[in-house]
Amino acid sequence: MCDQCGCQANTARGRKVLDINKSLLEENQKLGEENRRHIQEMGAVGINIISSPGAGKTTLLEATADAAAGHFSFGVIEGDIETERDAERIRKKGIPAVQITTGGACHLDAHLVHGGIHQIQDTAGPEGLDIIFIENVGNLVCPATFYLGEHQRIVMVSVPEGSDKPAKYPRAFIGSDLFIISKADLLPYFDFSMEEASEEAKRLNPDIKILTVSAVTGEGMEHWLSYLSGLLNR
Amino acid sequence: MCDQCGCQANTARGRKVLDINKSLLEENQKLGEENRRHIQEMGAVGINIISSPGAGKTTLLEATADAAAGHFSFGVIEGDIETERDAERIRKKGIPAVQITTGGACHLDAHLVHGGIHQIQDTAGPEGLDIIFIENVGNLVCPATFYLGEHQRIVMVSVPEGSDKPAKYPRAFIGSDLFIISKADLLPYFDFSMEEASEEAKRLNPDIKILTVSAVTGEGMEHWLSYLSGLLNR
Numbered sequence: 001m002c003d004q005c006g007c008q009a010n011t012a013r014g015r016k017v018l019d020i021n022k023s024l025l026e027e028n029q030k031l032g033e034e035n036r037r038h039i040q041e042m043g044a045v046g047i048n049i050i051s052s053p054g055a056g057k058t059t060l061l062e063a064t065a066d067a068a069a070g071h072f073s074f075g076v077i078e079g080d081i082e083t084e085r086d087a088e089r090i091r092k093k094g095i096p097a098v099q100i101t102t103g104g105a106c107h108l109d110a111h112l113v114h115g116g117i118h119q120i121q122d123t124a125g126p127e128g129l130d131i132i133f134i135e136n137v138g139n140l141v142c143p144a145t146f147y148l149g150e151h152q153r154i155v156m157v158s159v160p161e162g163s164d165k166p167a168k169y170p171r172a173f174i175g176s177d178l179f180i181i182s183k184a185d186l187l188p189y190f191d192f193s194m195e196e197a198s199e200e201a202k203r204l205n206p207d208i209k210i211l212t213v214s215a216v217t218g219e220g221m222e223h224w225l226s227y228l229s230g231l232l233n234r
Numbered sequence: 235m236c237d238q239c240g241c242q243a244n245t246a247r248g249r250k251v252l253d254i255n256k257s258l259l260e261e262n263q264k265l266g267e268e269n270r271r272h273i274q275e276m277g278a279v280g281i282n283i284i285s286s287p288g289a290g291k292t293t294l295l296e297a298t299a300d301a302a303a304g305h306f307s308f309g310v311i312e313g314d315i316e317t318e319r320d321a322e323r324i325r326k327k328g329i330p331a332v333q334i335t336t337g338g339a340c341h342l343d344a345h346l347v348h349g350g351i352h353q354i355q356d357t358a359g360p361e362g363l364d365i366i367f368i369e370n371v372g373n374l375v376c377p378a379t380f381y382l383g384e385h386q387r388i389v390m391v392s393v394p395e396g397s398d399k400p401a402k403y404p405r406a407f408i409g410s411d412l413f414i415i416s417k418a419d420l421l422p423y424f425d426f427s428m429e430e431a432s433e434e435a436k437r438l439n440p441d442i443k444i445l446t447v448s449a450v451t452g453e454g455m456e457h458w459l460s461y462l463s464g465l466l467n468r
Binding site for chain 2: 052053054080081082083085104106137138139140141142157158160161162164165167168169170171183186189
């Protein structure tokens with residue numbers, strides 16, 4: 001484990017920090033399990049979405065708001081370093097959203113999300129929510145180390161980022177249930193190899209599902225809705 | 235400071251970790267100053283480039299190799315979590331490149347870069363190098379906290395990521411000398427406000443310079459070369 005961050009690094013320095021970080025990660029794991037129980041008691045499914053900045057997490061959730069109407073309900077816990085912007089975008093779609101700002105930290109942890117779960121519960125109507133999305137801080141590295149209590153973890157890479165991302169950021173793929181390739185409408189304009197991205201992701205994690213979506217053209221949105229419907233507790 | 239990472243977080247937990255992280259950051263700062271002396275003794279200028287994954291750091295350096303021929307020489311220290319791919323891409327352009335893989339860590343630190351500086355010195359010819367680029371791990375958060383010994387720090391955001399990135403990732407902009415907006419050829423196809431990005435970056439850091447480039451069309455490459463030439467120690 002890196003001596004600065006919770007991530008995995010091969011370093012001989014900072015043994016003391018390693019031990020303390022280990023115990024903090026253990027504490028995080030316990031709090032994550034508590035979060036999971038809370039989400040289950042609400043009758044909901046928790047989904048943690050991880051990606052680089054600007055891969056299109058918020059845009060996909062906006063498009064999901066339109067597409068899910070009449071099928072299922074959801075709320076969003078938005079994680080950002082600064083600003084309330086993403087939660088405002090989601091609320092404009094009539095979806096309950098809670099903004100968590102980390103004040104500089106590069107990832108959400110179970111402690112921060114715990115508060116968010118209670119808040120989202122308060123903003124939801126009496127019929128509750130089917131899904132709680134947790135939109136992590138835009139970062140393909142550190143969030144992969146922190147369990148938040150989710151039932152499903154999704155990693156998203158947008159076409160302009162390039163198809164080498166699974167090989168370069170393996171941990172995010174090893175721990176995820178679904179790999180979303182977003183901004184698929186841009187495929188004709190970029191040197192993005194669907195084969196390279198898929199094969200590398202499957203090599204790292206043979207069980208990972210792969211979905212290609214475009215929130216702009218609507219491509220893949222039907223499969224995305226089916227995927228979500230398949231996770232519901234009913 | 236976050237109790238998992240070196241970044242700035244407002245947390246009441248983990249005081250002990252805070253203190254140890256503080257001393258590790260102080261150690262990093264000292265090592266960074268040593269790196270800076272090494273780079274200066276080589277007669278070179280060190281430039282640390284920070285961005286999200288896939289913003290186009292390696293592509294810009296490939297284009298710089300073509301454009302800089304006859305003007306100045308440079309080498310690249312490539313930081314990645316895994317894979318030797320980026321250094322291979324740079325070497326194909328005839329540019330000396332050293333790959334540092336962090337083995338999971340989300341950022342380069344001065345200790346890792348120290349080894350890279352010695353290696354790049356060995357691979358450079360007898361006439362030495364004018365510039366040493368340090369291409370950081372693709373991450374807009376954690377690398378902003380770690381001084382590597384650079385004379386200049388550059389933050390890069392690509393057009394597809396969106397113009398809200400300075401507001402959402404302020405620390406990377408506060409500490410940088412230059413803000414590069416990359417993939418400028420995509421401006422007609424994205425809802426990217428040049429005004430929003432520039433104004434927010436300048437609000438965070440009134441001294442930051444801003445350059446718009448496209449490695450594909452060559453737009454802005456002349457300004458980029460002038461900028462680099464203005465930094466040289468001769």
